[in-house]
Amino acid sequence: MTLSEKDTLYNWHPYTQHKNSFPHPVIVKGEGALLWDENGKEYIDAIASWWVNPFGHSNAFIANAIYKQLTTLEHVLFGGFTHEPVIQLSEKLSQILPSNQNKFFYSDNGSTAVEVAIKAALQFFYNKGEKRIKIIAFENAFHGDTFGAMAASGISFFTDAFKGSLLEVVRIPVPTKGNEEKSKQLFRDLVATNEYAAFIFEPLVQGAAGMIMYEPEVLNELLEIAKVNQVFTIADEVMTGFGKTGKNFACDYLNEQPDMMCLSKALTGGTIPMAVTSFTQTIFDGFYDSDTNKALFHGHTFTANPTGCAAALASISLLETEEIQQNIQQVHQQHLAFSERIKSHPKVACTRVLGVIFALEIKVEGKHDYYGELRNTLYAFFIANGIIMRPVGNIIYILPPYIVSDVQLEKVYSTIEQALEMV
Structure with missing residues (x-):
């Protein structure tokens, strides 16, 4: 029995309707803004694991x-x-x-x-x-x-x-x-x-x-x-x-x-x-x-x-270190630049930026449930592409670790652009 199968057998996950959820990736390692599952697949943790890891995973100092x-x-x-x-x-x-x-x-x-x-x-x-x-x-x-x-x-x-x-x-x-x-x-x-x-x-x-x-x-x-x-x-x-x-x-x-x-x-x-x-x-x-x-x-x-x-x-x-404070400002500037680049996209209703927080509302018809079909499709797409994000209805947001690299952020941004083309 695989770890994923054992997880399904024993564990009750938060905010999850297990009848229609797919098996959860089994994360075995983390470093910086990255996580790896049991199969060696790499993920960028674009939401700092529910907003808790500002200095990245496995931080040696802490x-x-x-x-x-x-x-x-x-x-x-x-x-x-x-x-x-x-x-x-x-x-x-x-x-x-x-x-x-x-x-x-x-x-x-x-x-x-x-x-x-x-x-x-x-x-x-x-x-x-x-x-x-x-x-x-x-x-x-x-x-x-x-x-x-x-x-x-x-x-x-x-x-x-x-x-x-x-x-x-x-x-x-x-x-x-x-x-x-x-x-x-x-x-x-x-x-x-x-x-x-x-x-x-x-x-x-x-x-x-x-x-x-x-x-x-x-x-x-x-x-x-x-x-x-x-x-x-x-x-x-x-x-x-x-x-x-x-x-x-x-x-x-x-x-x-x-x-x-x-x-x-x-x-x-x-x-x-x-x-x-x-x-x-x-x-x-x-x-x-x-x-x-x-x-x-x-x-x-x-x-x-x-x-x-x-x-x-x-x-x-x-x-309080100068390095982290500079990183926060760098992420903020990257978000602002991406906002300028994406806000005129025909499928984007609006964007929002504050600090390291970026949000994008997708222009869609009607009401889309918090855990509805659109959200679930987006979530699965990001996971398949090695990005951990949890959209809220028709809203995609990023809240990364402060140590995320420009290259990693660009991959997150480009994956969002790809996602817009499929909705």
């Missing part, structure tokens, strides 16, 4: 930091104990995040980072004796798969089966060009009711929706409105964080800053599952009380895992 930590202290419970790597990591995060982010709560992944933020927002008002049990989110948002994060998400087929079990979320339009005033006015009306604990958003780019982009100026206005009405703001930077938008964080484009931030994915350079939810001192103080019941009773077995902290410290140190 691996050495992990090895060193493993031979010193692999794990210790964070309930009642602490350790040097987490103290160093929190100190580093306080230096690179917006200046109002003062306290750090560790968990396991993007969904749990969001879950912690939502629970903290709701309990903050509960601790004060106020009833605020609703939150505001954007339409077509995606914040994760745990129950609070799923409730905040607006892509219906992810959540339809659980509608009756989710907390109440009211959605406003994404303030894309032409929708700014509508989004702001509805937001003003909602926050004025004093019923909402928080507003959660993906800053500047909605990832799972197809890299939908909007401007920082309108987000600044929404944050100002929230602040005046004492509604907490939660920036979900799980996708956008650590350089993807051309700055360390998408919130670095803003004048106003969120009350909470959710980080994961590229935090450890794609090596170890880990997440952080950061908070202002004001939120932390809402739990600081002689009444034990007002504590945030939330935790994970591997909270603040020392090995993950070591990986995160190594990853952040790479992000």
Whole structure:
């Protein structure tokens, strides 16, 4: 029995309808922007394996930091104990995040980072004796798969089966060009009711929706409105964080800053599952009380895992190097050049670029499902041509490792051009 056959026998993959899926390639090796399967076929990882590997696969610098930590202290419970790597990591995060982010709560992944933020927002008002049990989110948002994060998400087929079990979320339009005033006015009306604990958003780019982009100026206005009405703001930077938008964080484009931030994915350079939810001192103080019941009773077995902290410290140190910052700008320029080259193609509706993120909407008739025939045809075509990309409906996007070469990017671009000729 082959590895692929054993995989089919035993494993249940995410976001997969196994009845109509084809056998998954068995990846056995990765280096830089490349992956190889069991048959020796080479793939360019054009989405950094769901946006987590900005410095490429098998990065020796991060691996050495992990090895060193493993031979010193692999794990210790964070309930009642602490350790040097987490103290160093929190100190580093306080230096690179917006200046109002003062306290750090560790968990396991993007969904749990969001879950912690939502629970903290709701309990903050509960601790004060106020009833605020609703939150505001954007339409077509995606914040994760745990129950609070799923409730905040607006892509219906992810959540339809659980509608009756989710907390109440009211959605406003994404303030894309032409929708700014509508989004702001509805937001003003909602926050004025004093019923909402928080507003959660993906800053500047909605990832799972197809890299939908909007401007920082309108987000600044929404944050100002929230602040005046004492509604907490939660920036979900799980996708956008650590350089993807051309700055360390998408919130670095803003004048106003969120009350909470959710980080994961590229935090450890794609090596170890880990997440952080950061908070202002004001939120932390809402739990600081002689009444034990007002504590945030939330935790994970591997909270603040020392090995993950070591990986995160190594990853952040790479992000701050001049070489990586130059690479980010180089990828950005390559994307802009490709956008100019492809945007007038008769099958291209529009293109979008921010930092290392590129998105292209294919001009098609009618509605195309998220995992519909067009998307599946494109996905199979890219895999057959040695490119790992996951189109969203009629949207193709690239979000490569920062160390991707110009030659590798050109192959990705030319393969997209070939794909357009077959749709």
